[in-house]
Amino acid sequence: EVQLVESGxxxxxxxxxxxxxxxxxxxxxxxxSMNWVRQAPGKGLEWVSSISSxxxxxxxxxxxxxxxxxxxxxxKNSLYLQMNSLRAEDTAVYYCARDxxxxxxxxxxxxxTLVTVSS
Amino acid sequence: QxxxxxxxxxSGTPGQRVTISCxxxxxxIGSNYVYWYQQLPGxxxxxxxxRNNQRPSGVPDRFSGSKSGTSASLAISGLRSExxxxxxxxxxxxxxxxxxxxxGTKLTVL
Numbered sequence: 505e506v507q508l509v510e511s512g513x514x515x516x517x518x519x520x521x522x523x524x525x526x527x528x529x530x531x532x533x534x535x536x537s538m539n540w541v542r543q544a545p546g547k548g549l550e551w552v553s554s555i556s557s558x559x560x561x562x563x564x565x566x567x568x569x570x571x572x573x574x575x576x577x578x579x580k581n582s583l584y585l586q587m588n589s590l591r592a593e594d595t596a597v598y599y600c601a602r603d604x605x606x607x608x609x610x611x612x613x614x615x616x617t618l619v620t621v622s623s
Numbered sequence: 624q625x626x627x628x629x630x631x632x633x634s635g636t637p638g639q640r641v642t643i644s645c646x647x648x649x650x651x652i653g654s655n656y657v658y659w660y661q662q663l664p665g666x667x668x669x670x671x672x673x674r675n676n677q678r679p680s681g682v683p684d685r686f687s688g689s690k691s692g693t694s695a696s697l698a699i700s701g702l703r704s705e706x707x708x709x710x711x712x713x714x715x716x717x718x719x720x721x722x723x724x725x726x727g728t729k730l731t732v733l
Contacts, residue, residue, distance in 0.1 A: 551724060563720055564721070566721075611679055
């Protein structure tokens with residue numbers, strides 16, 4: 505069974521840092537591109553970042569470029585999001601999602617982890 | 624302001640057919656696949672439609688997607704109370720080099 509489990513969320517002050525993790529199981533993690541998507545309270549979905557299976561291709565939303573870093577450790581079946589210089593507007597539930605082959609969408613999602621940026 | 628434009632709300636009665644529109648541009652919908660996600664309150668999004676009009680296994684054929692030019696739409700026929708949820712369209716944007724989402728449409732089943 506495919507499972508994605510996010511962790512690392514919490515309360516952090518503006519300007520602070522946080523590292524999110526997404527533990528993958530039930531599939532060959534190293535064969536899939538992965539993504540981070542966030543959702544601010546009461547708001548819609550916002551794509552944050554994507555990384556290819558071998559980390560060769562990495563993309564960021566303009567809103568997080570230069571502050572967030574996506575990475576993965578295929579040996580540990582884990583996806584990460586290092587978030588620096590956090591702002592109040594980064595407050596959201598952060599989801600990781602798996603990119604299916606042949607442009608078949610993001611079928612598997614984690615349950616999300618809440619990041620709250622507040623003083 | 625989302626790159627893809629959806630109506631904020633839609634509604635219908637049980638058994639009815641409703642459609643949700645998604646408008647974009649040549650750099651996203653016009654040149655890439657469209658995806659639709661359903662999100663029930665307090666849960667992660669669920670993939671409903673991929674590659675414009677394909678349904679993942681397990682998604683009822685009441686849900687269908689279409690695309691024409693720089694617009695797309697999701698149709699739900701035989702509306703049920705359990706269809707009450709938020710619906711999001713998504714596509715890759717070549718200009719932004721990233722995935723873009725619509726602002727979401729809240730579907731109410733009256």
